[in-house]
Amino acid sequence: MAATIQDVARAAGVSAGTVSRAMNNYPDISAKTRERILEAAKELQYSPNLMAKSLSSKHSRNIALILSGFLEDVMFNDFETMLMKGCYQFANEHDLDISMYVINTKTQAEKSYEQLCYEYNIAGAVIFGLKSTDPYFKSLAKTRKPCVTIDVEIGGKNVSNVTNDHVAAFEELTQYLIDQGHRKIALVCGRENATVTAHRMEGAMISMKRNGLDLPKELIIYTNFLKEEASAGVAEFLKKYGRERVTAFLCMSDMLAIGTIEALKEAGAKVPDDYSVVGYDGIYVTEYTDPKITTVDQNIKDKGYEAAHLLYDMIEGTRSAQNCILPHRLEIRDSVKKLDV
Amino acid sequence: MAATIQDVARAAGVSAGTVSRAMNNYPDISAKTRERILEAAKELQYSPNLMAKSLSSKHSRNIALILSGFLEDVMFNDFETMLMKGCYQFANEHDLDISMYVINTKTQAEKSYEQLCYEYNIAGAVIFGLKSTDPYFKSLAKTRKPCVTIDVEIGGKNVSNVTNDHVAAFEELTQYLIDQGHRKIALVCGRENATVTAHRMEGAMISMKRNGLDLPKELIIYTNFLKEEASAGVAEFLKKYGRERVTAFLCMSDMLAIGTIEALKEAGAKVPDDYSVVGYDGIYVTEYTDPKITTVDQNIKDKGYEAAHLLYDMIEGTRSAQNCILPHRLEIRDSVKKLDV
DNA sequence: CTGAAAGCGCTAACAC
DNA sequence: GTGTTAGCGCTTTCAG
Numbered sequence: 001m002a003a004t005i006q007d008v009a010r011a012a013g014v015s016a017g018t019v020s021r022a023m024n025n026y027p028d029i030s031a032k033t034r035e036r037i038l039e040a041a042k043e044l045q046y047s048p049n050l051m052a053k054s055l056s057s058k059h060s061r062n063i064a065l066i067l068s069g070f071l072e073d074v075m076f077n078d079f080e081t082m083l084m085k086g087c088y089q090f091a092n093e094h095d096l097d098i099s100m101y102v103i104n105t106k107t108q109a110e111k112s113y114e115q116l117c118y119e120y121n122i123a124g125a126v127i128f129g130l131k132s133t134d135p136y137f138k139s140l141a142k143t144r145k146p147c148v149t150i151d152v153e154i155g156g157k158n159v160s161n162v163t164n165d166h167v168a169a170f171e172e173l174t175q176y177l178i179d180q181g182h183r184k185i186a187l188v189c190g191r192e193n194a195t196v197t198a199h200r201m202e203g204a205m206i207s208m209k210r211n212g213l214d215l216p217k218e219l220i221i222y223t224n225f226l227k228e229e230a231s232a233g234v235a236e237f238l239k240k241y242g243r244e245r246v247t248a249f250l251c252m253s254d255m256l257a258i259g260t261i262e263a264l265k266e267a268g269a270k271v272p273d274d275y276s277v278v279g280y281d282g283i284y285v286t287e288y289t290d291p292k293i294t295t296v297d298q299n300i301k302d303k304g305y306e307a308a309h310l311l312y313d314m315i316e317g318t319r320s321a322q323n324c325i326l327p328h329r330l331e332i333r334d335s336v337k338k339l340d341v
Numbered sequence: 342m343a344a345t346i347q348d349v350a351r352a353a354g355v356s357a358g359t360v361s362r363a364m365n366n367y368p369d370i371s372a373k374t375r376e377r378i379l380e381a382a383k384e385l386q387y388s389p390n391l392m393a394k395s396l397s398s399k400h401s402r403n404i405a406l407i408l409s410g411f412l413e414d415v416m417f418n419d420f421e422t423m424l425m426k427g428c429y430q431f432a433n434e435h436d437l438d439i440s441m442y443v444i445n446t447k448t449q450a451e452k453s454y455e456q457l458c459y460e461y462n463i464a465g466a467v468i469f470g471l472k473s474t475d476p477y478f479k480s481l482a483k484t485r486k487p488c489v490t491i492d493v494e495i496g497g498k499n500v501s502n503v504t505n506d507h508v509a510a511f512e513e514l515t516q517y518l519i520d521q522g523h524r525k526i527a528l529v530c531g532r533e534n535a536t537v538t539a540h541r542m543e544g545a546m547i548s549m550k551r552n553g554l555d556l557p558k559e560l561i562i563y564t565n566f567l568k569e570e571a572s573a574g575v576a577e578f579l580k581k582y583g584r585e586r587v588t589a590f591l592c593m594s595d596m597l598a599i600g601t602i603e604a605l606k607e608a609g610a611k612v613p614d615d616y617s618v619v620g621y622d623g624i625y626v627t628e629y630t631d632p633k634i635t636t637v638d639q640n641i642k643d644k645g646y647e648a649a650h651l652l653y654d655m656i657e658g659t660r661s662a663q664n665c666i667l668p669h670r671l672e673i674r675d676s677v678k679k680l681d682v
Numbered sequence: 683c684t685g686a687a688a689g690c691g692c693t694a695a696c697a698c
Numbered sequence: 699g700t701g702t703t704a705g706c707g708c709t710t711t712c713a714g
Binding site for chain 1 (some may be wrong): 343386388389390391392393395396411412419421422425426429430433440441442443452453455456457459460461462599606625626629630631
C-alpha cells in the first residue's frame with residue numbers, strides 16, 4: 001500500500017536510518033544523498049507513519065486541546081471555536097501537531113490526565129471547561145505532564161493557568177454603569193458555586209462599595225448561566241418590584257444579558273431607554289442583538305493562542321508553570337443610557 | 342514511567358499476549374485470569390499506548406473530522422462547532438476514536454487525503470469546508486480511503502456526501518415569502534461562483550417562476566457572503582430605487598439577513614413593518630436578533646452525526662458511497678410581515 | 683557521512 | 699487457554 005521508509009531507502013539506494021536522517025533535517029548527511037532521498041520520497045509519495053514515529057522517538061511535538069463537557073453543554077457560544085482557533089494558530093506557526101480530545105466528568109474519573117497523555121503520546125495540553133467538581137480539578141495538581149488550564153486555577157508545579165482579571169474586569173464594567181449615572185442596579189448572577197461567579201461578584205461589590213452603593217439581596221437574580229432563567233428572573237423581578245426599582249441590569253454573561261433584554265422587551269420596556277443592560281464575555285452575538293450589547297471582551301482567541309504558547313514553553317522547559325493574566329477590553333456599545341444625575 | 346503491557350503481564354504472572362487478549366475482550370481466556378489481569382492493570386494505572394496499538398494492528402477505530410479553511414475563515418458562525426458536536430456524539434456512542442485535523446488549500450496541495458489517513462492511521466474522515474477550487478475537490482474522487490463530505494458533491498466510489506436539498510429548501514423559503522403576499526422581492530445573493538449560491542438561486546427562480554414573478558438583475562444584490570457587503574448593498578439599493586421598489590429581502594444566508602436588517606434600520610425603516618427579511622442556515626444568532634429572523638434550519642448537528650454514521654458504515658462495508666439528503670426545516674419567526682393582497 | 687542492529691509497546695499467528 | 703515469536707514503521711545508538 002503506502003510507501004514506507006524502507007521503500008524510500010531501497011529506491012534511493014541507502015539505508016532506512018539514512019532516510020530518517022534526511023527526512024528530519026539532520027545536519028550530518030551529505031547534500032547530494034539528502035537530495036536523492038527527498039526526490040525518491042516525493043516520487044513514492046512517502047509520508048511517515050506518525051504512529052511509528054512517536055512510538056520510536058522519545059519526544060513528541062504533539063500537543064492537545066482538551067475540551068471538557070463539550071458535548072453536554074447546551075450553551076450556545078463561540079468560546080470553544082475561538083479557543084480552538086487560537087490554539088491551532090499557534091501550533092501551525094510553530095510546526096506542532098495538535099489534536100483535540102473531548103472528555104467529561106465521567107471519562108475524567110476513568111482516566112487520568114497523565115494516562116491520556118500517555119495513550120495519545122502528547123507532550124501536554126490546554127484544558128478547557130473544567131468544573132470545580134470535576135475529578136481533574138484535584139488530580140491535575142500533581143501531574144507530571146505539563147498543562148495549561150483556561151480560567152481555572154488549580155496549582156501544582158506543572159499546571160499553568162491563562163485567564164483574565166475577572167474581578168478587575170467586572171469592577172470596571174460596574175463602574176462604567178455607575179459613571180453613566182446608574183445608582184439602582186440589579187445583578188443578574190451566574191451559578192452560585194462557580195468560581196467565575198464569585199470573581200464577578202467580587203468585582204461588582206468593590207465598585208459598588210467604592211461608590212457608596214450597596215447591593216441588597218432582593219436585587220440579585222440568580223441563574224445557572226441560562227438565558228431562560230434570566231428572562232424568567234427578570235420578568236418576575238419586574239412584577240414584584242415595579243418599574244422604578246432599578247435603572248440597570250448588570251449581567252454576569254452575555255447570554256444572561258440577552259435573556260434580560262428579552263424579558264424587558266416582553267414587558268414592554270425599551271432598552272436602553274427604560275433600562276440599561278450590560279453583559280460579560282464578548283461573544284460575537286452581542287454585536288447583532290438589538291441594541292448591541294455593551295460588554296467585556298475576554299478575547300478568547302488570544303487566550304487560546306497564549307495558552308498554547310505557554311504550554312509549548314513549559315514543554316521546552318523555557319518557562320515554568322505560572323498564572324498568565326491577559327488583558328480584557330470594555331466594549332462600549334448601545335445598551336446603556338447615560339442618566340442625568 | 343507509565344506502565345506498559347509487560348508490567349501488567351509481570352504483575353499478573355502471565356505473558357504480554359494474554360494481557361492483550363484480556364484487555365481487548367477476547368473470548369478465549371479464562372474468567373479468573375482475565376480478572377487478575379484487569380486488576381493488575383487497574384493497580385498499575387495501565388493504559389495502552391494507542392500508537393503502539395495502531396502500529397501493530399491492521400484495522401483502526403479511528404475516524405477524523407477534517408476542517409478545511411477553519412483558520413482562514415473569518416466567518417462567525419457555529420457551523421463547525423455544531424458539526425463537531427454531531428460527529429463526536431456518534432463517535433462516542435459507537436466507541437470510536439475521533440480526532441480533528443485542520444487543513445487548508447495549501448496543505449491540501451502538499452499532502453493527499455490518503456497520505457493524511459496513512460500518517461494518522463485513520464480509517465476515514467468527514468470533510469468540511471472544501472471549496473470547488475481546492476486540490477482535494479478533484480483528487481478525492483479516486484481515494485481508496487472512505488470519506489464523507491458535507492454539502493459538496495465530488496463523486497468517486499469512496500466518497501459520500503451529506504447535504505440538504507438546498508434547491509427545494511430555498512424554493513420553500515421563497516414560496517413562504519410569496520404566500521405572505523410579497524411580490525416585489527430583492528435577492529441578497531452570495532458569492533457568485535459558489536455552488537451553494539447556484540442552488541439557492543435555482544430554488545428562488547423555480548418558486549418565482551411558478552408564481553409568475555420574475556427577478557430582474559437590478560433586484561439582485563451581490564455579496565461574498567459577508568454581512569458588511571449586504572449592509573452596503575442594501576443601503577445603496579435603497580438610495581437608488583427608493584422605498585417602494587420591493588417589500589421583502591430574500592437573503593442567501595443568515596449573516597446576510599443580519600446585514601440587511603442593519604442597513605434597513607440604519608435607513609430608518611422597520612423590520613418587518615416596512616420590509617420583510619428572511620435568512621438561510623439556521624445559525625443560532627437568528628434567535629437573538631431583533632426581530633428574530635425567519636430562516637431555513639439546516640440542522641447542522643444532525644448533519645455531523647449522520648455524516649459520521651455514514652462514514653462508519655462505509656468503513657465497515659455495510660453501506661456504499663452515496664448522497665444522503667437530510668431534511669431541512671423552515672423556521673418561521675418574526676421578520677416577515679403578512680401583506681394584504 | 684552512512685549502515686547495521688536494537689527496540690519503542692503492542693497484536694496476531696502459531697504452537698503447545 | 700496461554701506462552702512464544704515475529705513483526706508494524708520508525709528512530710537512535712554504535713561502529714566504521
